[in-house]
Amino acid sequence: DGGITQSPKYLFRKEGQNxxxxxxxxxxxxAMYWYRQDPGQGxxxxxxxxxxxxxxxxxxxxGYSVSREKKxxxxxxxxxxxxxxxxxxxxxxSLRDRNEAFFGQGTRLTVV
Amino acid sequence: xxxxxxxxxxxxxxxxxxxxxxxxxxxxxxxxxFWYVQxxxxxxxxxxxxxxxxxxxxxxxxxxxxxxxxxxxxxxxKPSALVSDSxxxxxxxxxxxDMRFGAGTRLTVKx
Numbered sequence: 383d384g385g386i387t388q389s390p391k392y393l394f395r396k397e398g399q400n401x402x403x404x405x406x407x408x409x410x411x412x413a414m415y416w417y418r419q420d421p422g423q424g425x426x427x428x429x430x431x432x433x434x435x436x437x438x439x440x441x442x443x444x445g446y447s448v449s450r451e452k453k454x455x456x457x458x459x460x461x462x463x464x465x466x467x468x469x470x471x472x473x474x475x476s477l478r479d480r481n482e483a484f485f486g487q488g489t490r491l492t493v494v
Numbered sequence: 495x496x497x498x499x500x501x502x503x504x505x506x507x508x509x510x511x512x513x514x515x516x517x518x519x520x521x522x523x524x525x526x527x528f529w530y531v532q533x534x535x536x537x538x539x540x541x542x543x544x545x546x547x548x549x550x551x552x553x554x555x556x557x558x559x560x561x562x563x564x565x566x567x568x569x570x571x572k573p574s575a576l577v578s579d580s581x582x583x584x585x586x587x588x589x590x591x592d593m594r595f596g597a598g599t600r601l602t603v604k605x
Contacts, residue, residue, distance in 0.1 A: 427592075430591060432591045474538075476588075485537030485539070487537050488535070488537055
């Protein structure tokens with residue numbers, strides 16, 4: 383059953399802690415993306431990756447880090463440097479830019 | 495980088511009436527344009543895309559969109575709205591795998 387999987391669905395973090403959000407796809411897609419969604423602000427691009435071992439910053443990369451060691455995986459680390467990390471995070475993948483993106487179900491991160 | 499604007503935060507229509515959700519874009523080059531829909535606490539689902547060719551694109555669930563290069567617009571349309579169309583709609587532009595989204599438009603269809 384092909385698709386893109388994000389885990390966990392809900393995540394709670396204490397201030398000052400780093401946390402890693404998982405994103406895995408078995409669609410053999412080249413491109414992968416991380417977006418942050420806040421109410422009234424739509425989706426803002428954090429990072430994207432076109433191929434393994436390469437990634438580019440989006441509009442709001444500060445306080446986040448990513449890796450792309452395998453084609454299937456694109457984990458996002460929310461570091462303690464991110465001042466306002468509470469948000470809904472969405473991962474997506476696409477074969478190439480002319481193709482539609484497939485989205486995971488999202489991870490809701492709450493800082494407590 | 496490219497950008498997308500959705501000028502309306504909210505669109506309200508009566509069931510059975512036509513609907514339009516507006517989108518304009520800014521990009522250097524020939525972009526790929528997309529519409530997605532989001533239901534509460536879920537990821538986005540693809541509706542339709544414009545790559546090249548015919549300016550009127552047909553997609554899922556009876557939706558269509560019209561690409562207008564001179565106005566840099568890609569408005570989403572449906573001839574007859576359903577209550578079940580109520581959701582959050584996003585326009586997106588992609589160039590060199592850099593995919594950007596608009597702020598979203600909440601569509602409410604009232605019975």
